Amino acid sequence: xxxxxxxxxxxxxxxxxxxxxxxxxxxxxxxxxxxxxxxxxxxxxxxxxxxxxxxxxxxxxxxxxxxxxxxxxxxxxxxxxxxxxxxxxxxxxxxxxxxxxxxxxxxxxxxxxxxxxxxxxxxxxxxxxxxxxxxxxxxxxxxxxxxxxxxxxxxxxxxxxxxxxxxxxxxxxxxxxxxxxxxxxxxxxxxxxxxxxxxxxxxxxxxxxxxxxxxxxxxx
Numbered sequence: 001x002x003x004x005x006x007x008x009x010x011x012x013x014x015x016x017x018x019x020x021x022x023x024x025x026x027x028x029x030x031x032x033x034x035x036x037x038x039x040x041x042x043x044x045x046x047x048x049x050x051x052x053x054x055x056x057x058x059x060x061x062x063x064x065x066x067x068x069x070x071x072x073x074x075x076x077x078x079x080x081x082x083x084x085x086x087x088x089x090x091x092x093x094x095x096x097x098x099x100x101x102x103x104x105x106x107x108x109x110x111x112x113x114x115x116x117x118x119x120x121x122x123x124x125x126x127x128x129x130x131x132x133x134x135x136x137x138x139x140x141x142x143x144x145x146x147x148x149x150x151x152x153x154x155x156x157x158x159x160x161x162x163x164x165x166x167x168x169x170x171x172x173x174x175x176x177x178x179x180x181x182x183x184x185x186x187x188x189x190x191x192x193x194x195x196x197x198x199x200x201x202x203x204x205x206x207x208x209x210x211x212x213x214x215x216x217x218x219x220x
Contacts, residue, residue: 011110014114015075017145032062041085042061043060049101054104054105061080063080068083068187071150072100072109073109091176092183095183099162102165102169106158116148116152159207181208181215184204
């Protein structure tokens with residue numbers, strides 16, 4: 001796979017590679033069982049948001065880890081960490097999920113996959129095809145690309161766009177919007193060293209203020 005090829009991955013290729021990356025992450029994680037309070041709570045929250053993003057089916061899981069984090073991939077794979085659910089109430093988690101759905105709907109996660117694949121070119125990422133034979137080398141390359149993908153940081157404009165997507169989604173579905181703001185208030189109050197989500201989502205105070213202004217405008 002060349003750098004140019006990585007930058008022009010088709011939607012089908014992005015989905016296939018996202019499937020591989022999500023499976024890789026799931027294999028490493030401790031996933032909350034279906035009968036756990038975390039999973040029941042997440043399923044209840046997710047049901048209010050719908051089961052697809054711009055036609056892409058969504059699947060949710062909770063990772064049992066203390067990280068205050070959540071992420072999504074272009075294939076509709078959304079993962080929430082138990083640390084975030086411990087910190088936030090249902091309305092705040094709903095706002096965060098809407099934000100992650102925004103990254104998918106707006107094409108940000110597709111672009112992140114393209115960048116992650118391009119970054120992996122130097123590691124002979126040709127082995128990352130979903131049709132490749134499973135081997136230790138292929139798994140190592142897949143792991144490297146997956147780490148790059150999960151660790152990718154979105155631009156400030158992308159983050160703002162995902163915030164606005166979440167707010168509009170909440171309004172359209174008649175859901176509480178204050179939780180989206182207070183979620184960022186909580187992230188802003190945290191030590192950046194203790195939160196993966198804080199590290200990849202800069203300027204939480206400014207974003208909370210921007211969202212408050214948008215909510216006030218919508219209430220006029």
